Amino acid sequence: MAKYIGKRLLQLIPIVIGLTFLTFLLMYISPGDPAVKKLNAQGIPIDSQVLAQTREDMGLNEPFLLRYGKWLGNLLRGDFGNSYKDGMPVLPKLLTAMRHTLFWAAATLGASLAVSLPLGIASAVHKNRPLDYIVRFFSFIGNSMPSFLISVLLMYVLCIRLKLLKIVAEPNFKGMLLPCLAMAIPITGRFIRQIRAHVLEELGKGYVLGARARGVRESRILFRNVLHNSLMGILTVVGLSAGTMLGGSVIIETIFSWPGIGKLVMDSITGRDYPVIQGFVVFMAAIYVLINLLTDISYRLVDPRIEEV
Numbered sequence: 001m002a003k004y005i006g007k008r009l010l011q012l013i014p015i016v017i018g019l020t021f022l023t024f025l026l027m028y029i030s031p032g033d034p035a036v037k038k039l040n041a042q043g044i045p046i047d048s049q050v051l052a053q054t055r056e057d058m059g060l061n062e063p064f065l066l067r068y069g070k071w072l073g074n075l076l077r078g079d080f081g082n083s084y085k086d087g088m089p090v091l092p093k094l095l096t097a098m099r100h101t102l103f104w105a106a107a108t109l110g111a112s113l114a115v116s117l118p119l120g121i122a123s124a125v126h127k128n129r130p131l132d133y134i135v136r137f138f139s140f141i142g143n144s145m146p147s148f149l150i151s152v153l154l155m156y157v158l159c160i161r162l163k164l165l166k167i168v169a170e171p172n173f174k175g176m177l178l179p180c181l182a183m184a185i186p187i188t189g190r191f192i193r194q195i196r197a198h199v200l201e202e203l204g205k206g207y208v209l210g211a212r213a214r215g216v217r218e219s220r221i222l223f224r225n226v227l228h229n230s231l232m233g234i235l236t237v238v239g240l241s242a243g244t245m246l247g248g249s250v251i252i253e254t255i256f257s258w259p260g261i262g263k264l265v266m267d268s269i270t271g272r273d274y275p276v277i278q279g280f281v282v283f284m285a286a287i288y289v290l291i292n293l294l295t296d297i298s299y300r301l302v303d304p305r306i307e308e309v
Contacts, residue, residue, distance in 0.1 A: 195237075
C-alpha cells in the first residue's frame with residue numbers, strides 16, 4: 001500500500017505543477033494592472049511615480065517566466081503571497097475560510113449518506129413497487145433542482161415566512177443548517193439514484209441467484225455480498241460529490257453569507273485580489289488531487305485485487 005501511495009503521489013506532481021502554471025498564466029493575461037488594484041484597495045492616490053515604484057516592488061516589470069518561477073518557489077515554501085486588499089498573508093485566510101467550509105460540507109455529506117443509503121437500497125429491493133416510485137420521484141425532484149433555487153426557496157420559507165432561522169448565516173451549528181439543506185437536497189437525490197442503480201446491477205447477477213437457490217437468507221445476501229460489491233461505485237460517487245460540493249460552495253456561501261472559502265473567493269474576484277484567487281485555485285486543485293488519491297486508496301482497501309496503475 002505504501003508503494004502504491006508513493007507511486008500515485010509521484011504521478012500527481014506534474015498535474016499540480018501544470019495547474020499552478022495555468023493559474024499564474026490566467027492571472028497574468030487577465031485585464032487590469034495588479035499594481036493599480038493594490039493601490040486602489042489600500043486607498044493610496046495613484047500617480048506615475050507611485051505606480052512605477054509599486055510595480056517595481058511587486059516584480060511586475062520582470063519577465064513572465066521569472067515571475068512564475070519566483071511565485072512557484074514561494075508557493076513551495078508555503079508562501080502564497082499577501083492580499084492586495086488588506087496586505088495580510090493569503091494562506092492563513094484560506095485555511096480559516098476552508099475550516100468553515102469543511103465544517104458544513106462534512107455535515108452535509110454525512111447527512112446525505114445517512115438518508116440516501118437506506119432509501120437507495122430500499123428502492124432497489126422494492127423495484128417497481130409503491131415505495132420505489134415514491135423514492136424515485138422525490139430523488140428526481142431533488143436532483144433536478146439547482147442549489148441556488150433551493151437556497152432561495154429555503155430562505156423564503158424558513159427565514160421570511162416561518163422566521164425559524166436568520167437569513168445571514170452565523171458561523172455556528174444553527175447557522176450552517178440552511179447551507180447544509182441547500183446542498184444536501186440535490187446531493188441526496190443524486191446519491192439515491194446512483195446507489196439504487198448499483199444495487200440493482202448487483203442483484204441481477206448470477207451469484208445472487210445462486211445464493212437464493214441455496215437458501216441463503218435475503219438479508220445476508222444483501223448486506224454481505226451485494227453492498228460490498230456495490231461499494232466501488234458508491235465510493236466513486238461520494239468522491240466526485242465531495243469535490244463538487246467544495247466547488248459548489250461558492251454559490252451557497254455567497255447566498256447565505258457563510259464565511260467559507262467560496263465567499264472569500266467571490267469577494268476576491270469582485271475586488272480583483274489576484275493573490276487570493278491564485279491561492280484559491282492552487283488550494284482547491286490540491287484538495288481535488290487529495291480526494292482522488294483517497295478514492296483510489298479506498299478502492300484498494302475494498303478490493304485488493306485491483307492492479308496498480
